[in-house]
Amino acid sequence: MLRDITLGQYYSVDSPLHRMDPRTKLLWVIYYMTLLFMASSAWEYALIVIFTAIAVRASRVPLSFITRGLKPIVILMLFTVGLNLFMTPTGSELWRWGFLKITDDGVVIAVKMAVRLVLLIIGSSLLTLTTSPIVLTGGIERLLSPFARLGLPSHEIAMMMSIALRFIPTLMEETDKIIKAQTSRGADFESGGPIKRVRAMAPILVPLFVGAFRRADELAVAMECRCYHGGTGRTSLRRFAFGRDDFFALVWAVGLLAAIITIKVVTR
Amino acid sequence: MSVELRNITYTYNKDEPSARVALKNVSLRLDDGDFVGLIGHTGSGKSTLMQVLAGLLPPNEGELLPEGKSYPDYKSAARVARKSTGLVFQYPEHQLFEETVYKDIAFGPLNRGLSADEADSRVREAARRVGVETLLDKSPFDLSGGQKRRVAIAGVVAMKPELLILDEPTAGLDPEGARELLAMLGSLHGDWCKTIILASHSMEDVAKTVKTVAVMNGGRLVMSGSVAEVFSRGEELRSMGLDTPQISRIVDGLIKAGLPLRRDIFTVADAADAIAALMGGGKNA
Numbered sequence A: 001m002l003r004d005i006t007l008g009q010y011y012s013v014d015s016p017l018h019r020m021d022p023r024t025k026l027l028w029v030i031y032y033m034t035l036l037f038m039a040s041s042a043w044e045y046a047l048i049v050i051f052t053a054i055a056v057r058a059s060r061v062p063l064s065f066i067t068r069g070l071k072p073i074v075i076l077m078l079f080t081v082g083l084n085l086f087m088t089p090t091g092s093e094l095w096r097w098g099f100l101k102i103t104d105d106g107v108v109i110a111v112k113m114a115v116r117l118v119l120l121i122i123g124s125s126l127l128t129l130t131t132s133p134i135v136l137t138g139g140i141e142r143l144l145s146p147f148a149r150l151g152l153p154s155h156e157i158a159m160m161m162s163i164a165l166r167f168i169p170t171l172m173e174e175t176d177k178i179i180k181a182q183t184s185r186g187a188d189f190e191s192g193g194p195i196k197r198v199r200a201m202a203p204i205l206v207p208l209f210v211g212a213f214r215r216a217d218e219l220a221v222a223m224e225c226r227c228y229h230g231g232t233g234r235t236s237l238r239r240f241a242f243g244r245d246d247f248f249a250l251v252w253a254v255g256l257l258a259a260i261i262t263i264k265v266v267t268r
Numbered sequence B: 001m002s003v004e005l006r007n008i009t010y011t012y013n014k015d016e017p018s019a020r021v022a023l024k025n026v027s028l029r030l031d032d033g034d035f036v037g038l039i040g041h042t043g044s045g046k047s048t049l050m051q052v053l054a055g056l057l058p059p060n061e062g063e064l065l066p067e068g069k070s071y072p073d074y075k076s077a078a079r080v081a082r083k084s085t086g087l088v089f090q091y092p093e094h095q096l097f098e099e100t101v102y103k104d105i106a107f108g109p110l111n112r113g114l115s116a117d118e119a120d121s122r123v124r125e126a127a128r129r130v131g132v133e134t135l136l137d138k139s140p141f142d143l144s145g146g147q148k149r150r151v152a153i154a155g156v157v158a159m160k161p162e163l164l165i166l167d168e169p170t171a172g173l174d175p176e177g178a179r180e181l182l183a184m185l186g187s188l189h190g191d192w193c194k195t196i197i198l199a200s201h202s203m204e205d206v207a208k209t210v211k212t213v214a215v216m217n218g219g220r221l222v223m224s225g226s227v228a229e230v231f232s233r234g235e236e237l238r239s240m241g242l243d244t245p246q247i248s249r250i251v252d253g254l255i256k257a258g259l260p261l262r263r264d265i266f267t268v269a270d271a272a273d274a275i276a277a278l279m280g281g282g283k284n285a
């Protein structure tokens, strides 16, 4: 069950997206999100959907693998969509039941919201699916390094992120194992009311936290034993360089922006 | 409880590039009164097999038959298997969570629906058998590694499972602690748990504790039989990265050097007896 969470997971195949410089992909994701929030008409959304589909295709990550990652956020999505659907006061009324009503504006906003959320998740998972955690944090460190002069601990931030990312699968595995172990001792996580269910989490959470602290402690000692002392004077094994794939990414970025501006101008 | 596995195949991360076949067409039968040692090289699938046996890991193919019976679907089979099985994972001490040792050991029995009184007697009995009765009021997090291990095992033993499964119970224990633990398991077998299966990397542990041995190699069950049968196939075991107990290698050497010793000697005590008999002495106690 926990294996279904693909958020933040790396899918190891070879594709143009995998070969791209991590800095390109990071900037692209920021750019993509900006476009997504600037988009207003259905045409713009359609364009971004098509573009996203092409990117997914180019990444050679199976669509089923990506949609599996959407499952955990379905609740959040239903909540947002429901809220927008029922609570939008403007527009002409389509349906009413007590204080709940659906208006045509509400439907439009809810659909937009859903599309936007799905695209947001797919776009950002593409980044982590096609970039191994070490490369990703290396890219973040480089992107943040200009701010180091202003006192931003860019190396430390990147190090913290890479450690956190590194331990996600470990903790998942650990959780899986703890759940199995407590299940074998007759623990029941699925039945009972909400209070009972929350209480039933203790046999999982306590060992999980104890384990996480133990690991953190061991890691800190191990790092100190190897004379880790932060980022000053540290060189990197990986050299990042812009290549052909990054050039294409730039072309796509410009093309997409041009298309969206065109749509905005034409449909005004 | 007798339990049977029929043609079990299991793949981790199926349909992903990191897919890994852990069990290939494994069939295994455990009967009441069995005491099985499961040996195999690292990654051979021992832990996976044990989780399938306990009804915690649904196999991709094949059938789990708890109590020797076939069930209409996996869910009901797994429920039956879980009810009568206790699985002690590798490093079980990482699963302790309660404030006191007593409460932690009582977790299983209470989940099984025992009354507070029944659970209390179970906890005390299990703690006594496992040798942690003096620690009941302590916090499990204040104990030594070996004590934690015992407490965790007591937590499973207290449920009085008919089938007790232990994944490398002696890993990381000192020799004395390991010896005591194995002796304790030996005393549990029969009157407290009908059937026990334990995985181990130590041939010595296996030879002196269990009755029958099963050997895993690359996800397949490649050998099973009595301790003597399996350990007499030293060459094959070595080709799988395993070995026979040290003492039987010494006995082999002595036989090669011309001493008339039996070949089926797998524990130090037996070897000592045989050599003493050879030297004209009586049984050394």
Ligand SMILES: Nc1ncnc2c1ncn2[C@@H]1O[C@H](COP(=O)(O)OP(=O)(O)OP(=O)(O)O)[C@@H](O)[C@H]1O
Pocket (backbone or CB within 6 Å): A173, B012, B013, B020, B021, B022, B040, B041, B042, B043, B044, B045, B046, B047, B048, B049
């Ligand atoms: N959670 C998991 N995810 C992916 N692959 C796994 C997982 N657990 C085990 N495997 C793989 O399945 C195979 C069998 O593993 P298993 O843990 O059953 O071996 P084992 O015999 O218990 O080894 P050990 O003696 O080291 O404990 C190994 O190749 C391992 O890499």
Ligand SMILES: [Mg+2]
Pocket (backbone or CB within 6 Å): B046, B047, B048, B090, B167
């Ligand atoms: Mg194992």
